Amino acid sequence: MRSWKNYGIFAALCLTTAQLWAGDPSLTAHEWLQKMSRAAHELDYEGTFVYLRDKHMVAMQITHVVDERGEHERLISLSGPGHEVVLSNNSMTSLLPGQSVPSANGKPRKSFPEALSEGVGQLENYYNFTLLGKQRVAGRLTQRINVKPKDSYRYGYRLWLDDSNGLLLKADMVNEQGVPVEQVMFTEISLNDVSAAEVVGSIAKHTKQEDSGSSVEKAEIALSEKQEFAPEDSQPDRKRVSDEWRITELPEGFRLAERNKYIMPESRMPVEHLVLTDGLASVSVFIEKSDPQDKFTGTSHRGAVNVYGMISHGHQITLVGEVPVAAVQLIGQSIKHQSEP
Amino acid sequence: MNISIEEQISALMDGELSDTETHNLISTLQHDPELKKVWGSYHLIRAAIHNDLPDKLEQDVARNVINALASEPTVLAPRSVALESKLRSLSPAFRQIAGLAVAASVTALAILSVQTLPQDPLSSSVQVASFAPANTGSAIPTEGAYSQAAITPVENVLITTPVAPAFLTENIQTDQHWDLGDPAFEAKLNTYLNNHNHYSVPADMQGVLPHARMVGYGQDQ
Numbered sequence: 093m094r095s096w097k098n099y100g101i102f103a104a105l106c107l108t109t110a111q112l113w114a115g116d117p118s119l120t121a122h123e124w125l126q127k128m129s130r131a132a133h134e135l136d137y138e139g140t141f142v143y144l145r146d147k148h149m150v151a152m153q154i155t156h157v158v159d160e161r162g163e164h165e166r167l168i169s170l171s172g173p174g175h176e177v178v179l180s181n182n183s184m185t186s187l188l189p190g191q192s193v194p195s196a197n198g199k200p201r202k203s204f205p206e207a208l209s210e211g212v213g214q215l216e217n218y219y220n221f222t223l224l225g226k227q228r229v230a231g232r233l234t235q236r237i238n239v240k241p242k243d244s245y246r247y248g249y250r251l252w253l254d255d256s257n258g259l260l261l262k263a264d265m266v267n268e269q270g271v272p273v274e275q276v277m278f279t280e281i282s283l284n285d286v287s288a289a290e291v292v293g294s295i296a297k298h299t300k301q302e303d304s305g306s307s308v309e310k311a312e313i314a315l316s317e318k319q320e321f322a323p324e325d326s327q328p329d330r331k332r333v334s335d336e337w338r339i340t341e342l343p344e345g346f347r348l349a350e351r352n353k354y355i356m357p358e359s360r361m362p363v364e365h366l367v368l369t370d371g372l373a374s375v376s377v378f379i380e381k382s383d384p385q386d387k388f389t390g391t392s393h394r395g396a397v398n399v400y401g402m403i404s405h406g407h408q409i410t411l412v413g414e415v416p417v418a419a420v421q422l423i424g425q426s427i428k429h430q431s432e433p
Numbered sequence: 434m435n436i437s438i439e440e441q442i443s444a445l446m447d448g449e450l451s452d453t454e455t456h457n458l459i460s461t462l463q464h465d466p467e468l469k470k471v472w473g474s475y476h477l478i479r480a481a482i483h484n485d486l487p488d489k490l491e492q493d494v495a496r497n498v499i500n501a502l503a504s505e506p507t508v509l510a511p512r513s514v515a516l517e518s519k520l521r522s523l524s525p526a527f528r529q530i531a532g533l534a535v536a537a538s539v540t541a542l543a544i545l546s547v548q549t550l551p552q553d554p555l556s557s558s559v560q561v562a563s564f565a566p567a568n569t570g571s572a573i574p575t576e577g578a579y580s581q582a583a584i585t586p587v588e589n590v591l592i593t594t595p596v597a598p599a600f601l602t603e604n605i606q607t608d609q610h611w612d613l614g615d616p617a618f619e620a621k622l623n624t625y626l627n628n629h630n631h632y633s634v635p636a637d638m639q640g641v642l643p644h645a646r647m648v649g650y651g652q653d654q
Contacts (some may be wrong), residue, residue, distance in 0.1 A: 126639070129638065141641060141645070143597040143642075143645040143646075148479055150645075150648065167641070167645065168648075175647075175648045177644050177647050179644070184631050217503055220503070263640055263642060265642070273522075274642065276640065276641055276645055304511070343518065345631050350630065355619070356624060365632070369631040369633065371638070372639075374629070374634050376629035376632070376633045378625050378628075386615065386621070387618070388613060394614060394626075395646070397646065399622060399625075399626075410621075412622070412626055414634065414639075417555060
């Protein structure tokens with residue numbers, strides 16, 4: 093009797109899972125994005141993808157597992173010096189053989205409900221979402237979605253979502269001319285076929301190596317102060333971003349989501365980090381006391397990421413964001429010190 | 434027109450052009466900076482596809498070697514002239530043997546170079562042409578001093594053949610760094626970028642992109 097009951101529960105679970113992941117032709121773009129977001133956190137998968145920006149191409153291997161302790165992810169570059177990023181719940185460690193790369197702890201990545209409640213709904217004010225046909229990526233059927241910005245302060249996206257589970261298998265970030273500025277594409281992926289113990293074990297091994305002071309060094313960024321802002325909090329007063337600074341102009345839909353203060357690992361100097369986002373793209377503003385020997389003014393870019401630097405009232409202000417250069421320039425030039433009118 | 438030239442470049446890389454076509458295309462390439470870039474990027478793409486990219490694209494080293502090469506003939510020329518006069522002073526029979534040896538070594542060298550870099554007929558043939566006379570030294574074991582002096586350029590040939598022509602390396606230098614000309618601030622920007630990608634990019638919406646960026650950018654360091 094008891095075993096039948098267990099079977100019943102098992103069957104019910106299977107049904108729920110099947111319903112969750114089954115390809116549903118009637119989904120809207122909005123629902124597809126929610127599915128994508130959920131898949132990124134809940135699925136176990138292992139695969140190889142290529143990442144392309146400018147003229148630079150890298151193949152990487154990714155393993156993502158979820159167990160009772162949370163999410164674990166490992167990315168290894170298959171070419172070049174073998175750079176590796178390990179994410180385990182709240183911690184991120186960047187391992188580059190023979191080099192010290194800072195790793196961060198203590199800050200959870202935004203989880204799906206939080207990121208999404210802010211909203212795909214709101215996103216529709218700034219982007220047009222279009223469901224296109226089905227295409228094959230990494231040997232799997234995918235649903236293609238186009239995301240087109242309504243102004244020139246953000247990039248467009250072309251997304252290919254696994255038709256059966258919503259996982260993002262291919263993504264292009266495109267500029268106003270429709271030319272890709274950054275692309276990722278899985279070439280091979282296997283789902284639900286990952287030995288969690290193996291991955292977690294390997295992550296633990298890496299962390300251990302790190303602690304024992306091998307060639308990989310680790311520096312932590314201490315978060316001394318942290319404030320998060322819900323959309324409604326920051327809206328009325330979105331332009332006053334700190335005691336000293338305010339932003340007078342933001343592209344529509346961008347709001348202050350977070351403010352952190354921490355010590356930079358190289359200079360040991362405190363830096364204020366403001367996070368602005370429209371829910372899809374984001375811009376970081378870093379403010380620290382300027383070093384007369386080491387200034388940066390103007391713009392530079394890598395792939396989709398544009399940076400803008402300026403000096404204001406003895407401070408180095410640097411903006412970093414996966415948005416067109418016009419956006420970082422507009423925001424940067426509108427940052428005013430409290431002493432300015 | 435542009436497209437067809439690009440197709441020709443691709444065909445050239447695949448060794449599918451006739452000698453005349455190759456010759457014509459190479460002379461066009463040499464005078465067209467835009468096409469040089471195409472040529473360069475095709476090679477880069479091919480290297481990437483074959484997973485053949487070096488860990489670090491050493492633009493400066495390549496350029497230095499090319500510069501060194503450019504100045505090389507002035508050093509070599511007197512030697513090969515001296516060598517020839519030396520050869521002339523030898524007995525006719527020996528001269529004949531030495532001449533055969535020269536021919537043989539040129540052939541060997543040509544094959545070697547072509548094998549080293551089959552997709553790059555341009556640089557290998559140029560190198561062979563300019564260095565062949567000096568190679569005679571290695572065919573005359575009795576002339577210790579000359580063979581010593583002459584072997585050096587042979588090694589140069591072998592080292593330099595894999596080096597891309599100057600115009601190929603031209604467009605490699607872009608995008609490797611932030612182009613600020615300030616390594617200290619570039620390091621800081623990398624930290625900013627890591628923090629931005631990890632803390633700020635809305636999770637889920639960009640899939641693996643944020644962390645791929647960190648791993649991908651790490652390649653440059």
